[in-house]
Amino acid sequence: MEYSDKLKKVSILGAGGKMGSGILLLTALEMAELSMIQGNKRKEFNLIAIDVSAENLKGVKQYIREQTRKVAEKSIVRLRDVYKDRNDLVENGEIIDQYIIDVMNFIQTTTSVEQAFGSSIVFEAVSEDPDLKMKLLSEVEKNSDGNTWYLTNTSSIPIHSLDEGASLGGRIIGFHFYNPPAVQRLVELIPSGGTVEDLRDFSMEYASRLRKTVVVSNDVAGFIGNGHFMRDILFGASEVEKLAKGMTLPQSIWMINRVTQEFMIRPMGIFQLTDYVGLDVCQYIMKVMDPFMSDEDLHCDLIERLTKQGVKGGQYPDGSQKNGFFQYEGGRITGIYDLEMKTYVTLEEIESDCDKALGPLPRGHVPWKILVRDRKKQDILKEYFKQLSGSANLGAQLAVDYGRNSCRIGKLLVEKKVAKSTNDVNTVLLTGFFHAYGPVNDYFN
Amino acid sequence: MTAGYNTISLGTGRKEFHPKKPRPGIEHYMKEAGQGTLGQIGGGKNVDESIVGNFMAERFVRQAHLNALFPMIDKDLEYKPATRVEGACASGGLALLSGIRSILAGTAEVVLAIGVEVQNSVKAVYGADFLALAGWYHNRKEGHAYFFPGQFSDRTQSYYDAWGKENTRKALARWYHNAIENARLCPTAQEYTNRTEDLELMAMAEPDPKTFTPCLNVMDCSKVSDGASAIAIVSEEGLERIGILPAHAVEIVGMGHAVADITQPPVDPLTFSTMKVSAAQAMESAGITKEDLATVETHDCFTIAGLLGVEALGLAEKGKGGDYVLEGHTARDGKIPFNTTGGLIGWGHPTGATGVHMAITLWEQLTGRAGEAQINIPSERPYGLSMNMGGDDRTVVSLVYKKCNP
Numbered sequence: 001m002e003y004s005d006k007l008k009k010v011s012i013l014g015a016g017g018k019m020g021s022g023i024l025l026l027t028a029l030e031m032a033e034l035s036m037i038q039g040n041k042r043k044e045f046n047l048i049a050i051d052v053s054a055e056n057l058k059g060v061k062q063y064i065r066e067q068t069r070k071v072a073e074k075s076i077v078r079l080r081d082v083y084k085d086r087n088d089l090v091e092n093g094e095i096i097d098q099y100i101i102d103v104m105n106f107i108q109t110t111t112s113v114e115q116a117f118g119s120s121i122v123f124e125a126v127s128e129d130p131d132l133k134m135k136l137l138s139e140v141e142k143n144s145d146g147n148t149w150y151l152t153n154t155s156s157i158p159i160h161s162l163d164e165g166a167s168l169g170g171r172i173i174g175f176h177f178y179n180p181p182a183v184q185r186l187v188e189l190i191p192s193g194g195t196v197e198d199l200r201d202f203s204m205e206y207a208s209r210l211r212k213t214v215v216v217s218n219d220v221a222g223f224i225g226n227g228h229f230m231r232d233i234l235f236g237a238s239e240v241e242k243l244a245k246g247m248t249l250p251q252s253i254w255m256i257n258r259v260t261q262e263f264m265i266r267p268m269g270i271f272q273l274t275d276y277v278g279l280d281v282c283q284y285i286m287k288v289m290d291p292f293m294s295d296e297d298l299h300c301d302l303i304e305r306l307t308k309q310g311v312k313g314g315q316y317p318d319g320s321q322k323n324g325f326f327q328y329e330g331g332r333i334t335g336i337y338d339l340e341m342k343t344y345v346t347l348e349e350i351e352s353d354c355d356k357a358l359g360p361l362p363r364g365h366v367p368w369k370i371l372v373r374d375r376k377k378q379d380i381l382k383e384y385f386k387q388l389s390g391s392a393n394l395g396a397q398l399a400v401d402y403g404r405n406s407c408r409i410g411k412l413l414v415e416k417k418v419a420k421s422t423n424d425v426n427t428v429l430l431t432g433f434f435h436a437y438g439p440v441n442d443y444f445n
Numbered sequence: 446m447t448a449g450y451n452t453i454s455l456g457t458g459r460k461e462f463h464p465k466k467p468r469p470g471i472e473h474y475m476k477e478a479g480q481g482t483l484g485q486i487g488g489g490k491n492v493d494e495s496i497v498g499n500f501m502a503e504r505f506v507r508q509a510h511l512n513a514l515f516p517m518i519d520k521d522l523e524y525k526p527a528t529r530v531e532g533a534c535a536s537g538g539l540a541l542l543s544g545i546r547s548i549l550a551g552t553a554e555v556v557l558a559i560g561v562e563v564q565n566s567v568k569a570v571y572g573a574d575f576l577a578l579a580g581w582y583h584n585r586k587e588g589h590a591y592f593f594p595g596q597f598s599d600r601t602q603s604y605y606d607a608w609g610k611e612n613t614r615k616a617l618a619r620w621y622h623n624a625i626e627n628a629r630l631c632p633t634a635q636e637y638t639n640r641t642e643d644l645e646l647m648a649m650a651e652p653d654p655k656t657f658t659p660c661l662n663v664m665d666c667s668k669v670s671d672g673a674s675a676i677a678i679v680s681e682e683g684l685e686r687i688g689i690l691p692a693h694a695v696e697i698v699g700m701g702h703a704v705a706d707i708t709q710p711p712v713d714p715l716t717f718s719t720m721k722v723s724a725a726q727a728m729e730s731a732g733i734t735k736e737d738l739a740t741v742e743t744h745d746c747f748t749i750a751g752l753l754g755v756e757a758l759g760l761a762e763k764g765k766g767g768d769y770v771l772e773g774h775t776a777r778d779g780k781i782p783f784n785t786t787g788g789l790i791g792w793g794h795p796t797g798a799t800g801v802h803m804a805i806t807l808w809e810q811l812t813g814r815a816g817e818a819q820i821n822i823p824s825e826r827p828y829g830l831s832m833n834m835g836g837d838d839r840t841v842v843s844l845v846y847k848k849c850n851p
Binding site for chain 1: 590
């Protein structure tokens with residue numbers, strides 16, 4: 001079946017969520033693109049946005065309108081050509097308004113899963129709960145004609161387990177967007193051993209039309225992104241444990257965060273990133289992955305102790321950061337959680353002692369924001385990490401250990417046949433996590 | 446003319462400009478400029494009549510009937526005559542002409558003329574629709590998303606085809622360079638704090654037809670600006686009434702006002718035919734030739750318009766405008782400095798204000814009050830010329846100014 005015919009009826013489960021709403025936007029824009037092609041004028045494209053929350057669905061419609069307007073404003077030169085036969089649309093403003101109406105016209109919102117029955121394609125973007133996913137997928141499958149293709153946004157659950165659990169006959173593939181889907185170029189594509197060829201081909205075409213960078217991962221729990229991320233957290237937590245023998249726990253957490261952000265020139269420290277994703281989400285991902293890791297223990301005591309005290313991180317609906325490992329004010333870290341006191345100790349109180357303990361940044365340090373745009377970053381990094389390796393400061397040594405371990409994780413993912421190559425691992429970290437350099441490198445030898 | 450006052454030209458480039466924060470409205474600019482001039486001439490009680498030139502306040506700020514804002518500027522303007530005039534980007538020039546005509550007719554001795562525009566009220570993609578109203582509506586549908594950049598990109602392509610791309614491209618970059626150099630000497634200019642080291646390199650950036658036009662990049666275009674300029678137009682009697690010496694004023698000795706058919710495309714894409722006629726009218730009525738000019742304010746809505754203006758004036762033959770600019774003749778240390786406070790590209794282009802801003806710059810230069818931007822006015826060439834153009838060479842107002850003999 002032709003590509004555009006496959007988009008006849010697309011349902012998105014969880015369209016009210018962060019990921020679901022982004023997938024909804026991208027698919028609606030793609031339908032608009034396809035319907036502009038001469039040969040597709042008579043084709044039908046339907047997009048059903050399904051979520052348990054009617055309130056979220058209202059918000060999503062507004063989000064789609066706003067984002068579509070931004071897209072239209074940027075592509076106005078092309079849009080004037082698209083609407084050239086509409087003599088009633090003369091001004092840019094009129095054309096942009098019409099485009100928004102046309103894109104919105106593809107979308108129906110509903111809280112009832114029944115509307116997904118008989119879909120040609122189902123995007124599954126509900127919470128990272130295997131049982132919930134299997135329940136929804138099998139319900140749709142039972143009430144459809146056996147031709148539905150399923151694309152799941154899971155970041156950790158093996159695709160074959162969803163395939164078997166919901167009896168989908170190989171018509172499911174992992175299509176893992178990064179957050180937010182509208183902006184993030186990376187997609188992890190995870191075919192299971194049983195994924196039908198046509199679905200795989202469709203996924204590659206869809207990703208290409210959306211101008212995404214695809215990295216194919218093998219069907220191993222956590223895939224490449226979380227495969228690295230979770231192990232990175234665990235190493236960070238173990239380093240904190242070691243440090244906490246001489247410093248306080250809040251100091252140790254702050255220090256490892258500083259090491260992993262500044263000394264290692266990453267966009268965020270490991271614990272700030274964990275806050276961003278959500279402690280409960282990370283915990284859950286580890287829980288999902290752990291049974292599949294026979295020789296590793298994917299379980300983080302530190303995170304568990306925090307979540308037990310109700311400290312979860314994550315985001316508010318407006319995108320602002322919730323408190324987790326750190327306390328945030330106006331987007332900046334102002335405190336670190338103290339498990340004993342059950343409150344946040346101010347950064348002000350501990351910062352200078354931590355800085356003293358770590359020592360200064362080695363020469364040649366360039367902040368991530370600037371490095372990431374520099375064409376000569378390879379040379380800068382080589383020189384910087386040489387300085388780092390030669391420094392006796394605690395901060396530098398912790399960074400070298402961390403870098404070596406990150407490299408080890410990257411290689412492990414290839415050994416364990418999660419990733420096909422270390423290049424793929426690096427692409428995921430560079431594109432999906434905004435790293436300035438891939439974890440597998442020669443910098444820490 | 447005397448007692449000129451410019452507000453800053455606010456928009457991208459100015460430190461005060463924050464796209465997401467609220468900005469002053471049109472009333473603020475009219476008031477600031479109006480009071481700036483009135484303060485120099487003894488207040489509204491000395492004014493007989495007021496004129497405001499504005500292009501498109503109706504769309505940009507949903508306000509028409511601007512002439513009724515004058516009494517807000519000064520209570521002594523209440524119940525006095527006031528008019529709004531419009532001629533696209535020549536609105537300012539038309540305001541000046543209106544004032545001059547009242548003086549010549551004897552129906553006023555002192556006229557307050559203001560040019561004003563607020564354009565940053567909407568994003569550029571929507572502002573482009575409003576600006577397109579300076580062209581014929583029936584051309585809008587086929588026109589570029591950014592209508593006038595599209596028109597002048599076409600003129601640039603014609604110029605490339607006729608006279609060569611490489612040399613022309615360099616001349617356009619040089620025009621930009623000169624504009625910024627001049628703006629850096631004028632505190633109210635939009636590009637006053639421009640710190641770019643290699644201006645010509647920047648101006649040579651490859652145009653991107655996907656997001657803008659095939660031949661022109663953003664540096665080739667005049668700025669999107671909010672601002673106002675005001676000046677007093679007076680008879681000899683009026684000059685006495687307001688208590689200003691002739692040495693602090695300029696005499697208007699020539700005027701040109703030429704209008705072409707908006708429904709027709711330019712007669713020749715390589716020429717500003719209307720500007721040519723208008724400039725000739727002005728100089729003939731003044732009894733001078735281009736060799737008598739010390740300095741010129743020309744309508745560089747786009748860098749290509751700068752070159753075509755040089756040719757329209759006859760300073761260079763057709764097709765040689767680029768060479769003339771590259772030889773340095775229009776630079777501030779050249780034979781006849783052009784746009785000495787930055788012009789539309791360097792100072793800014795609050796559309797309705799531009800014509801009046803041109804007059805103010807020439808008044809400043811000829812009376813020696815241009816501050817850091819001051820050029821030398823040779824005693825044997827005490828004349829300045831302004832050419833203010835509306836649309837694509839449809840309305841052109843030209844004026845010849847003379848330094849007053851003490």
